[in-house]
Amino acid sequence: MRRMTARPANAHQARLLRLLRDGGPNSRAQLGDQVDLSRSKLAVEVDRLLDTGLVVADGLAASRGGRRSHNIRLAPGLRFLGIDIGATSIDVAVTNAELEVLGHLNHPMDVREGPVAIFEQALALAAKLRASGLAEGFDGAGIGVPGPVRFPEGVPVAPPIMPGWDGFPVREALSQELGCPVMVDNDVNLMAMGEQHAGVARSVGDFLCVKIGTGIGCGIVVGGEVYRGTTGSAGDIGHIQVEPEGRACACGNKGCLEAHFSGAALARDARGRRPAPQLTRTGRAARSGGAAHGRDVAAAAAAGDAASLDLIREGGNRVGQVIADLVSFFNPGLVVIGGGVTGLGHTLLASVRTQVYRQSLPLATGNLPIVLGELGPAAGVIGAARLISDHLFSPA
Amino acid sequence: MRRMTARPANAHQARLLRLLRDGGPNSRAQLGDQVDLSRSKLAVEVDRLLDTGLVVADGLAASRGGRRSHNIRLAPGLRFLGIDIGATSIDVAVTNAELEVLGHLNHPMDVREGPVAIFEQALALAAKLRASGLAEGFDGAGIGVPGPVRFPEGVPVAPPIMPGWDGFPVREALSQELGCPVMVDNDVNLMAMGEQHAGVARSVGDFLCVKIGTGIGCGIVVGGEVYRGTTGSAGDIGHIQVEPEGRACACGNKGCLEAHFSGAALARDARGRRPAPQLTRTGRAARSGGAAHGRDVAAAAAAGDAASLDLIREGGNRVGQVIADLVSFFNPGLVVIGGGVTGLGHTLLASVRTQVYRQSLPLATGNLPIVLGELGPAAGVIGAARLISDHLFSPA
Numbered sequence: 107m108r109r110m111t112a113r114p115a116n117a118h119q120a121r122l123l124r125l126l127r128d129g130g131p132n133s134r135a136q137l138g139d140q141v142d143l144s145r146s147k148l149a150v151e152v153d154r155l156l157d158t159g160l161v162v163a164d165g166l167a168a169s170r171g172g173r174r175s176h177n178i179r180l181a182p183g184l185r186f187l188g189i190d191i192g193a194t195s196i197d198v199a200v201t202n203a204e205l206e207v208l209g210h211l212n213h214p215m216d217v218r219e220g221p222v223a224i225f226e227q228a229l230a231l232a233a234k235l236r237a238s239g240l241a242e243g244f245d246g247a248g249i250g251v252p253g254p255v256r257f258p259e260g261v262p263v264a265p266p267i268m269p270g271w272d273g274f275p276v277r278e279a280l281s282q283e284l285g286c287p288v289m290v291d292n293d294v295n296l297m298a299m300g301e302q303h304a305g306v307a308r309s310v311g312d313f314l315c316v317k318i319g320t321g322i323g324c325g326i327v328v329g330g331e332v333y334r335g336t337t338g339s340a341g342d343i344g345h346i347q348v349e350p351e352g353r354a355c356a357c358g359n360k361g362c363l364e365a366h367f368s369g370a371a372l373a374r375d376a377r378g379r380r381p382a383p384q385l386t387r388t389g390r391a392a393r394s395g396g397a398a399h400g401r402d403v404a405a406a407a408a409a410g411d412a413a414s415l416d417l418i419r420e421g422g423n424r425v426g427q428v429i430a431d432l433v434s435f436f437n438p439g440l441v442v443i444g445g446g447v448t449g450l451g452h453t454l455l456a457s458v459r460t461q462v463y464r465q466s467l468p469l470a471t472g473n474l475p476i477v478l479g480e481l482g483p484a485a486g487v488i489g490a491a492r493l494i495s496d497h498l499f500s501p502a
Numbered sequence: 503m504r505r506m507t508a509r510p511a512n513a514h515q516a517r518l519l520r521l522l523r524d525g526g527p528n529s530r531a532q533l534g535d536q537v538d539l540s541r542s543k544l545a546v547e548v549d550r551l552l553d554t555g556l557v558v559a560d561g562l563a564a565s566r567g568g569r570r571s572h573n574i575r576l577a578p579g580l581r582f583l584g585i586d587i588g589a590t591s592i593d594v595a596v597t598n599a600e601l602e603v604l605g606h607l608n609h610p611m612d613v614r615e616g617p618v619a620i621f622e623q624a625l626a627l628a629a630k631l632r633a634s635g636l637a638e639g640f641d642g643a644g645i646g647v648p649g650p651v652r653f654p655e656g657v658p659v660a661p662p663i664m665p666g667w668d669g670f671p672v673r674e675a676l677s678q679e680l681g682c683p684v685m686v687d688n689d690v691n692l693m694a695m696g697e698q699h700a701g702v703a704r705s706v707g708d709f710l711c712v713k714i715g716t717g718i719g720c721g722i723v724v725g726g727e728v729y730r731g732t733t734g735s736a737g738d739i740g741h742i743q744v745e746p747e748g749r750a751c752a753c754g755n756k757g758c759l760e761a762h763f764s765g766a767a768l769a770r771d772a773r774g775r776r777p778a779p780q781l782t783r784t785g786r787a788a789r790s791g792g793a794a795h796g797r798d799v800a801a802a803a804a805a806g807d808a809a810s811l812d813l814i815r816e817g818g819n820r821v822g823q824v825i826a827d828l829v830s831f832f833n834p835g836l837v838v839i840g841g842g843v844t845g846l847g848h849t850l851l852a853s854v855r856t857q858v859y860r861q862s863l864p865l866a867t868g869n870l871p872i873v874l875g876e877l878g879p880a881a882g883v884i885g886a887a888r889l890i891s892d893h894l895f896s897p898a
Binding site: 254263264312324326328333334335336337338339340341342343345346347357359427428430431432434435436437438439465466467468469470472473474 | 650659660708720722724729730731732733734735736737738739741742743753755823824826827828830831832833834835861862863864865866868869870
């Protein structure tokens with residue numbers, strides 16, 4: 107079932123593949139302008155890529171005077187699988203080589219059911235996508251999990267909300283099942299890569315992507331590349347202390363951001379608050395965990411429920427204080443807010459903005475946009491496809 | 503007076519110059535191993551560098567079998583000037599091309615006297631170093647200032663503790679006076695570069711360097727390069743809020759870290775505390791500003807004064823809390839503590855370590871050393887020399 111047998115032989119070929127992935131079909135002449143290769147060297151590299159089958163001819167380009175240049179594109183049959191394991195649901199999508207989503211399925215499921223059950227479900231969703239005719243097989247798969255990952259080995263490490271996953275060889279197991287190369291990363295990093303590839307962060311070099319779902323995490327992009335830190339835990343802001351003697355957190359500490367504001371915390375607050383927020387759909391929510399509760403608070407707030415609005419504002423203030431510190435420290439060019447709780451939308455965004463613009467140094471906030479993600483649940487799966495394509499479009 | 507007229511013509515030459523700077527004299531054969539160039543291409547590039555005079559022959563290398571290779575080194579007459587403007591003193595040093603300090607002068611002076619007076623003094627110190635025979639002239643100068651800098655232009659921007667400096671064209675003015683290229687950066691970034699080049703952070707790719715002097719700042723190194731952020735203010739952690747309704751800060755906000763712990767804050771606390779710490783040398787301290795006060799607290803603590811020790815522990819706890827958050831966020835491979843207040847040494851370090859190891863996620867602290875800087879006041883001037891040499895040893 108393994109299909110993409112060739113890899114780029116050198117850095118020039120890798121760069122050409124990525125340009126075709128990110129910019130779509132293009133003429134030899136215009137690619138030459140972008141890679142800074144002589145006409146003859148470019149011709150050699152493109153011919154070699156055509157020989158491997160990774161790239162195919164795609165008709166004649168528009169004339170630039172003189173002989174018309176040939177268009178080339180990535181092989182139209184290449185297929186990547188993107189899997190995004192959330193705390194309470196699984197997203198699986200298949201993309202083409204340009205990372206366009208051809209099909210996308212979602213299935214609610216608690217990550218605490220453990221890796222065996224989760225992967226059985228994820229593989230079933232992948233098989234369904236394949237059976238629908240979108241892919242004959244997969245050339246590679248990217249997968250995100252909601253916790254820290256030892257990136258080189260593709261193994262989750264001590265993930266607080268994922269009992270049973272610690273040390274599970276995700277990359278190896280999934281690669282064996284799928285018969286193709288697999289890369290594993292933190293779900294928040296994938297969201298950042300997705301928004302960078304096809305969403306609101308296109309063309310931004312340094313940015314933060316804060317995901318507020320059942321937990322809270324932050325993707326850090328430096329110079330266009332995800333920064334993962336020394337042991338892969340960079341961006342793990344959910345356990346920054348916001349209350350010295352605050353609530354007990356799943357990680358064992360007290361007063362963590364995540365314990366005070368996240369999908370799970372919001373649901374707890376909503377249940378405890380008098381007057382109780384006017385929650386809707388609580389039956390389903392109670393069954394499927396905290397994130398759904400978060401969505402219920404959002405729905406109630408959207409319907410004008412004052413208690414729900416208060417909860418969101420308070421939470422936004424807390425997240426905003428942490429983001430304000432990170433903005434002072436990291437001086438990003440953009441802050442993206444995403445994840446399940448972005449159903450809370452503009453109320454949340456307003457609180458976050460207020461805190462950041464009030465507390466961070468003016469020099470860091472002068473031209474700083476703070477925006478909601480554009481891609482919703484597609485960000486993670488597109489990021490996953492991007493992750494594996496970055497790997498495959500690198501020199502072997 | 504301008505001496506270094508040539509610049510490397512391409513990336514290979516730049517890489518060779520940096521290898522000779524960081525590793526000292528070397529044989530052609532061993533350099534060839536490091537730059538991954540064919541023997542003939544390497545010979546061409548080395549010959550071109552010899553023609554420019556940036557590199558000179560340095561005798562025969564030890565035999566590796568066959569013909570003996572020639573040693574080469576950077577021109578022994580190259581001289582860089584490093585200037586480190588602190589809040590309360592100026593450090594000026596001259597280095598050779600390998601960034602070894604040949605001479606170093608320090609002069610106490612308040613940065614609030616403004617750029618004209620400060621530069622007059624800095625230039626006088628540089629002239630004194632030149633007159634002592636250490637340099638016939640300077641091939642380039644790096645300079646650090648204690649505030650945010652718009653890096654491409656070399657201009658301080660809205661620096662809270664530097665009235666009179668906002669928008670002053672430091673790079674241009676100094677370049678005109680010295681007759682050589684000049685690069686300007688934040689003092690904390692230079693400290694990080696210094697510790698990386700010749701101190702405790704050698705060979706560490708991702709680390710944080712926290713400078714606690716009159717103010718507090720943080721140098722961020724990602725993949726061996728200083729990360730400056732979108733507008734040059736990255737690492738500006740002195741204005742992270744540690745007390746919601748805390749002390750008024752020079753920046754206009756309340757409860758900033760810098761207002762609660764720094765050389766200046768420590769001095770204020772020492773004066774207000776009952777029983778008063780047993781300060782020494784307060785006459786000199788009162789004249790020369792907060793940092794000297796900080797040193798007095800250090801001296802009293804070293805002599806066993808309980809009130810001084812308490813002040814340091816409290817301060818260390820506060821800085822430690824902020825560093826704990828940054829460790830969770832950035833997952834560095836090393837944290838370096840430096841600056842004037844490191845006279846507080848191991849008492850401070852113990853408090854910081856306690857907070858970080860208690861509050862950050864175990865995955866981020868597992869192998870994380872938290873250490874004092876090795877170079878003291880030399881870190882800034884070596885970093886300044888490194889900054890300008892990075893600029894000069896880049897393709898023109």
